[in-house]
Amino acid sequence: MTFDQIRYFCAAAQLGSFSKAAETVHISQPSLCIAVRKLEGEFGVQLFQPSRKGAVLTEAGRIFLQDAQNILTQADLAATHMEQFAQRDRAEVRIAYTFSLADAYIPRLLREFSEQEGRGCCIYSDEMPSDQIAQGLREGRFDFGLGSQIPPDPEIEQIPIAWQRLCLLTPPQDPGTYDDPAEFAAAPLICYRKDYPMYRLLSELFQERQIQPRILHYGYSEGAIARLVEQGMGIGAVAEIEGLEKYRVRVLHPAWLTGGRYIYLMRHRTRMVTQAARRLQERILAQKKQNGGQTGVP
Template sequence: MELRHLRYFVAVAQERNFSRAAEQLNISQPPLSRQIRELELEIGAELFDRTSRPLRLTDAGRLLYQNAVQALASFDQVRGTMSRHFKAGTRHYLIGFVGSILCGRLPQVIREFRAHMGGGIAISLIEMGSSEQAAALREGRIDVGFGRLRVNDEGLRRIVLTKEALVAALPADHALADQSAPLSLGQLAAEPVILYPRPFRPSYADQVLSLFEDHGLTLDHRQEVRELQAALGMVAAGAGVSIVPASAQIMDRPDLVFRPIAAEDAISPIILSHRATDSSAELQCMVEISRTVYQTDREPGVEAVS
């Protein structure tokens, strides 16, 4: 399976017609049909219901379409990043981050870093889990990472910028929504719990599971979704409750309420990670700005460097 197979398949799926897809791709229809047939033979299933007009995707086709669109978007992002890098002739700085951190102070950190470094550096943000950030740092694919998990690696250093409180997200009409006192973990464990993120493991979801387990609790009913926004949407729809960083409250929704949790260890760190050998001016600037924005040195009990 090659990228061209996926591009051809996505074009046919979107146009729902081989002739129009061939025009869009600037090729003739017979080669396009052959490429799709090759793809079907490799997968072992038909991707289109050819008896339908317009064409319809089969179950296998729908599954492939979802994944093909994501794969092509990722490839195009990589190609665009590399193209901009070499055309610009400037230093390129790659920052990994976990999605939930964007709700808090990270955007301010990036803005101030960009302003301080000026036009001599091109900055790219890449969403990835904390464990993936560690691998990307070792391999030189990113320059710095912002995550929530402590990843032990002799080649890396980490700075815990802050320890963020966790809160419970509830549907606005939930029975616990009107409780004025902080909610206990036992109360929350009795509810269906929406966890995230699903693609990256270990992840923030494992932090939440560990929090319950440390208090002798298990989640009998839980569901995992891809990201914070999806988790909050599921909560709003009445599918359960979710444990989220306090900064998520910035997404003010009338169909949700957020309540504090009655557990001192209901926290999640925000961690800056970098290569141990990196002594660049860019890293020093990033660390200084991050410490200032997160007020790291003013918070008691915050781990400095390890």
């Protein structure tokens, strides 16, 4: 039994004519009749009774017609589902990124993508810490993410795309240079939240330099820390991201504050993503190749 045989049978049964059915399904009448006879031979029953009135169903034919129509309906529904998936595959992207990219890089990236190869794409984006991005990738909620390095994970591939060095943020009226780590340790510090990768990175640096900072506030992101620094609530140790220039802060690079972080493109090693998501990833990696990944932004 094939879909074509079922379709030919349904056409004849619904139209009550083998000739009209053959015309509707675009085959010859003898070919349609042969297909129906093959069905009858396979089932061992007669589906149409001999009649000069045309295609008249037997009792078996009436029973089979209900099932045959259900089969064709389900086949059409399956085809619709696949068409919808194909459209989504070409036109949907789910991306997550850290707050350090939210002010400038992500808006520019998505605008350029939408204006060029991503026209018509529907983009879902979320801002969150890198650890949460990784969890979302494991659960299949995102096509890919952009964030700080996470501990090695067999499910997550991490590709470095940019370097952001560490810096200090101070209020514009603050005369301090903080070249001396002791001066830094005496100042009120605004740092990242303790559950963020950047907090772990800075803690390792402070321990290596034997610095015990006086942390009074924990910020949500570089922008949140910069806004607190603007208000004179302390100084901030952050990654130097694109967009810091819009805040009323001084950006310092004392000699002892070395190192920084890479921004990574994070993706699941085995899970398939949409065509649109693959194109956006290719754009990001192409930009990295162009600038060598050495700048503060991808």
